[in-house]
Amino acid sequence: MRDDLEILYQTTYAAVVRFLYRKVWDADRAEDLAQEVFVRAMAHHPEKPRAWVFAVAANLARDEARAAVRRKRHLTLLSGEPTQRHVAEPEAEENVEHEEKMAKVRRALDALTPRDREVLLLWDAGMSYPEIAAQTGLAVGAVGTTLARARKRLVEAHDRMERENVRGHAAHS
Amino acid sequence: MRHIPEEELHAYLDQALSRSQCVEIEHHVSECVACRRERDAIAALRDRTTALLVTASPRWIHSRPYPQLAEVLLERQDRRRRWRRVAWAASLVGAVGLGWGVSRWQVSDAAPPAAVATAPVPPPADTSPTDSRTQPATSPARSRAPGPAGATPVRLAGAPRRAAESVDPSQPTVPAPNGAELLSSGDTDGQGAPVFDGVWRTVSWDRASEASGAWVPRVEGVPVVQVKVRQTPHGGRPLTVVTQQLASGEVISTVEGPAAEVASLLSRQPGQSATAELQDLPLAAGTADETSNSVGAAQPGAARTLAIIGKLPADSLKAFMLKVR
Numbered sequence: 197m198r199d200d201l202e203i204l205y206q207t208t209y210a211a212v213v214r215f216l217y218r219k220v221w222d223a224d225r226a227e228d229l230a231q232e233v234f235v236r237a238m239a240h241h242p243e244k245p246r247a248w249v250f251a252v253a254a255n256l257a258r259d260e261a262r263a264a265v266r267r268k269r270h271l272t273l274l275s276g277e278p279t280q281r282h283v284a285e286p287e288a289e290e291n292v293e294h295e296e297k298m299a300k301v302r303r304a305l306d307a308l309t310p311r312d313r314e315v316l317l318l319w320d321a322g323m324s325y326p327e328i329a330a331q332t333g334l335a336v337g338a339v340g341t342t343l344a345r346a347r348k349r350l351v352e353a354h355d356r357m358e359r360e361n362v363r364g365h366a367a368h369s
Numbered sequence: 370m371r372h373i374p375e376e377e378l379h380a381y382l383d384q385a386l387s388r389s390q391c392v393e394i395e396h397h398v399s400e401c402v403a404c405r406r407e408r409d410a411i412a413a414l415r416d417r418t419t420a421l422l423v424t425a426s427p428r429w430i431h432s433r434p435y436p437q438l439a440e441v442l443l444e445r446q447d448r449r450r451r452w453r454r455v456a457w458a459a460s461l462v463g464a465v466g467l468g469w470g471v472s473r474w475q476v477s478d479a480a481p482p483a484a485v486a487t488a489p490v491p492p493p494a495d496t497s498p499t500d501s502r503t504q505p506a507t508s509p510a511r512s513r514a515p516g517p518a519g520a521t522p523v524r525l526a527g528a529p530r531r532a533a534e535s536v537d538p539s540q541p542t543v544p545a546p547n548g549a550e551l552l553s554s555g556d557t558d559g560q561g562a563p564v565f566d567g568v569w570r571t572v573s574w575d576r577a578s579e580a581s582g583a584w585v586p587r588v589e590g591v592p593v594v595q596v597k598v599r600q601t602p603h604g605g606r607p608l609t610v611v612t613q614q615l616a617s618g619e620v621i622s623t624v625e626g627p628a629a630e631v632a633s634l635l636s637r638q639p640g641q642s643a644t645a646e647l648q649d650l651p652l653a654a655g656t657a658d659e660t661s662n663s664v665g666a667a668q669p670g671a672a673r674t675l676a677i678i679g680k681l682p683a684d685s686l687k688a689f690m691l692k693v694r
Contacts, residue, residue, distance in 0.1 A: 217427050316418070
């Protein structure tokens with residue numbers, strides 16, 4: 197059992213981190229949560245470890261999002277004024293470009309319904325249709341339909357932002 | 370010709386279909402230009418989605434070696450085990466404390482069923498206030514007598530702590546009703562004492578002595594917690610019930626009154642399982658006069674009976690009967 201889990205850790209850890217990163221948008225936090233998921237898996241020895249790992253990861257990400265909302269509200273209450281934004285250090289052009297691209301994808305993902313987003317992220321993490329169906333409560337036959345809609349909407353939302361960005365740059369110049 | 374639905378092409382490209390379904394789709398696509406175009410468009414969409422999601426990934430992913438995770442788990446389990454031990458010890462201490470508190474504050478309902486010891490007692494032939502034997506608590510001889518309750522004060526549920534702690538086992542300690550007599554319908558006794566029907570007055574020791582003609586029987590040396598009196602239908606000396614609490618927390622009630630009424634009361638006591646007739650036993654705490662009076666006055670309708678009720682074995686009640694004054 198432990199050997200199976202170790203193999204799962206080696207083959208799935210990165211996918212779990214990516215899955216969590218697209219929910220919490222913090223690389224360090226995503227790694228911490230992913231490690232927490234595998235530590236819990238070692239303690240529980242689940243029957244279907246792969247599905248279990250992603251289910252727990254989704255729950256942890258949800259808890260994290262709630263805690264973040266609470267933290268934000270608390271800070272706002274403490275300061276009595278909007279929280280200050282973190283001012284990033286000047287970064288290399290490459291990094292800036294990457295951040296911009298990522299921000300667009302993030303906004304495009306945010307434009308999806310929670311169910312479409314979940315199905316898309318689970319599919320990208322390598323989950324099969326039956327596993328996705330089991331985790332989301334959808335029928336296996338509905339996974340294909342949901343995935344088709346999610347892919348289309350993600351690309352549409354992203355392209356729309358690209359067009360708006362181009363128009364914005366043109367207006368500035 | 371049926372074209373292949375969009376979601377089926379997604380599933381086909383995601384390798385989520387059976388082998389036979391894949392063969393069917395591939396056969397159709399090789400012959401249908403529209404479906405081939407649709408398949409290619411979906412494949413492109415799929416690739417774009419994957420590319421976008423790759424952009425939304427951390428630039429570096431660090432992972433701990435697997436054995437380190439096992440160490441984290443072991444450390445966590447060890448910590449949890451320690452906490453469990455602490456919690457277990459704390460709950461044990463709490464449970465013991467609670468049990469001790471409950472046993473000290475309450476008379477358990479699960480005690481043995483009530484047994485009753487009865488004996489005919491003398492009528493109030495001598496109710497003279499000059500008779501020192503009938504004076505409560507103030508007799509030097511009585512105050513010297515060591516009671517079975519020992520020196521440990523016992524508190525009752527609902528009884529004021531300070532009052533209970535100041536109990537002198539050799540002195541009757543009747544809760545003072547603040548000058549006013551409390552009326553109760555008998556079945557409101559929350560101290561574990563037997564339930565008595567009818568309208569009873571909870572009175573102070575002095576008032577009880579006055580009402581009963583200065584003779585209120587009780588077990589010597591046991592703190593008195595309550596005195597109740599009830600008028601008899603034919604007038605005369607009332608029925609008295611003196612409730613006393615033993616060091617063990619058990620409550621005994623000494624009932625004295627007309628034989629018929631006492632018998633009627635005893636017949637209604639729940640859990641009454643033993644009755645000890647003490648006619649043949651001498652009343653140690655009483656005098657020869659009292660004993661002879663009781664025997665001599667045991668006429669129908671005029672006799673009075675003394676009974677001790679408590680959730681104790683009959684032998685214990687008989688022993689208490691010998692200490693009745």
